[in-house]
Amino acid sequence: MISIHHQPQPTDLGDVRVANRALVLRHVRQHAPCSRADIAAHTGLNKATVSSLVTELIERRLLRETGLTENRVGRPATMLVLDGEPYAALGLQIGVDELVVVAVDLGGSRLLTWRRAFAAPSASPGETIRALATLARRAIGRVTGQGRTVLGLTVGVPGLVDPAGAVPLATALGWQDVTLAAELRAALRDPGFTVGVDTDANLAVLAEHRHGAYAGTADLVHLTGGAAVGAGVVTGGRLLRGARGFAGEFGHVTLDPAGPACACGGRGCLSALIGLPAVVRRLLPDSEQDGPVTDFLPELDRIQALARQDDPGVRTGLAEVGRHLGHGVSLLANLLNPEAVVVGGHLAALGSWVLPAARAELAARTLAPQAGGCRLDASTLGSTATALGGATAALATVEAGRLPTR
């Protein structure tokens, strides 16, 4: 019933053209193939404006004509689709035991997905940044070799990220006050495109909102798996960032004050109960016989295999992980009332065994009937949602109507 509006801002004509260009691009992205007349009818822009913008966007190869025409009353229309063939955007992801890079074209189609084994928690920030830069350079080389221009690159970090792209704290990596964006930009020798940093959860929810099973859902949360559990929150169709960009820190909510110790110094935090290292430690007590685990994929495979064999200890342990997950999600459901909470990483990989218990706990602990309608599901985007979201985020300036620099 209430709405609190932003103060409207006066605009100049350049801004208006940028905004209209964004309208046209968005319409084509969502409704392609479509004609100039369709765009005019749906955006409210007049036909001359649409025609001028489309000409410019075709000339810059952001749109192209398909040559298709559609049967309709009146003249046949030339249909438009996104082109973006000459452009690419990159996303990087710092996982618990790997680095990932994804490149997409303007339409969001993947051009490449590369993984490189790398145990960031046991490396120094400098080593991690060098490894990121190496991986990024290879991906940049590949897409530029294909004749594409890179529009931007965004890195996802499991921790706090400030608006300048620095990381004040990432307990899962052991980082404190790392000026990641600046150092990565320097390592890439100030490339002619934006190098951004965001939390892995923000980028993952952006990927969900664009490409996931709940794409377009106005009230949506992505909970990351991995070493730290973070929340990316979309509310009312917009990413919730908070006053200083630190929103979404959810991994250290205390669920069990008598629970296991956490890297943050607390006890029984959500991450200490359901983070990947915690799950491996709890379900595979022999896993640390030869020192700390740095490569989690084989351990995750073992847990899945044991669960498929109905190993009672593993099944019981996974149900317990599910109850903790459901408890955590109930806090989000009570406070944010999202339409869906989507879990990623190992929580998605173990979803078949974890989610039933989690859903029961969610329903029991949420005050609104039927958990306020909140669905709880595994992400369909696999374990590279953050990198995909990073590439998606890197398209933002073009999608906002700014033309790429030539």
Added chain:
Amino acid sequence: MISIHHQPQPTDLGDVRVANRALVLRHVRQHAPCSRADIAAHTGLNKATVSSLVTELIERRLLRETGLTENRVGRPATMLVLDGEPYAALGLQIGVDELVVVAVDLGGSRLLTWRRAFAAPSASPGETIRALATLARRAIGRVTGQGRTVLGLTVGVPGLVDPAGAVPLATALGWQDVTLAAELRAALRDPGFTVGVDTDANLAVLAEHRHGAYAGTADLVHLTGGAAVGAGVVTGGRLLRGARGFAGEFGHVTLDPAGPACACGGRGCLSALIGLPAVVRRLLPDSEQDGPVTDFLPELDRIQALARQDDPGVRTGLAEVGRHLGHGVSLLANLLNPEAVVVGGHLAALGSWVLPAARAELAARTLAPQAGGCRLDASTLGSTATALGGATAALATVEAGRLPTR
């Protein structure tokens, strides 16, 4: 860095006029006295449009000319202010031991604030609705007797409210599935204005956002005091409602699994630790000698008096309340990163003794440096913030540019 935009909607000319009317009203509300030329310059509307809208708004007595002119280059200008003299909006509040009604004019100035002792938790929903209707009728009689037209009325409830104005659950009142808006509308014999229902926390944060010490803050939370603790959340300048309008349920987050039993069936919920009945029970063990407390104001006075006398038991108890409050607020600070959390009701009344411990706990438990910048303060709006917010909400249709029905 990311922004996720709403799909732009096509508009018709009637909608455009409504939207422009809202722009003009908002500009005058925020910048009065101002001239037609000021409005045109700041809203980007052309002068003829502004002139036509202002004429209509003066004719409907939503604006008036002050007759003042301002010295400036060129012709002296006639200055405009909000009129709204012939209009009133009402807000009602169901507190733990009283009902409150507030009426405001279009500019948000209070016309009346009336309280009536009423122990809703020990009354039936039907009795409470009859008492609300009686109080509302008296207030309506007063403002219509002054020649004003009532634009709308909104009731704040400590519980869940669905979009139809029904209350699926309000544990603090013992309510379940109460069709409040419909029943109140019937009790008022279908008045010619909107009868709305919202959560007390949503209305309180609306009042804070308009009239409080943090007015205009884009990322703001109000935590209600009283029997139940609820959160009203403004994020990115907009009220966070969630998918089904159930957002802000924060009173039953478990802070201490070994803590006292809660009306919701759980243990150690935030409400069971820092709600008004819990605080009275904890600090004044003799208060329930003659049966359950139904009138909390004298008990609150006693606690304040003992705290002022440095009573060690009461001081220790209030610091403990503060630590639980700070723990709860740290969850909000980590997840939402608001600029400020403002507490109302008894938490504000006891703020001098509760807030220092709460702020220390908040800083210790929030991962971002300096609690992510989150301030924690007592509301300056007194104990009628919800009713004031209800009246403010009832102005929404006019503020959105719809003309009042004559």
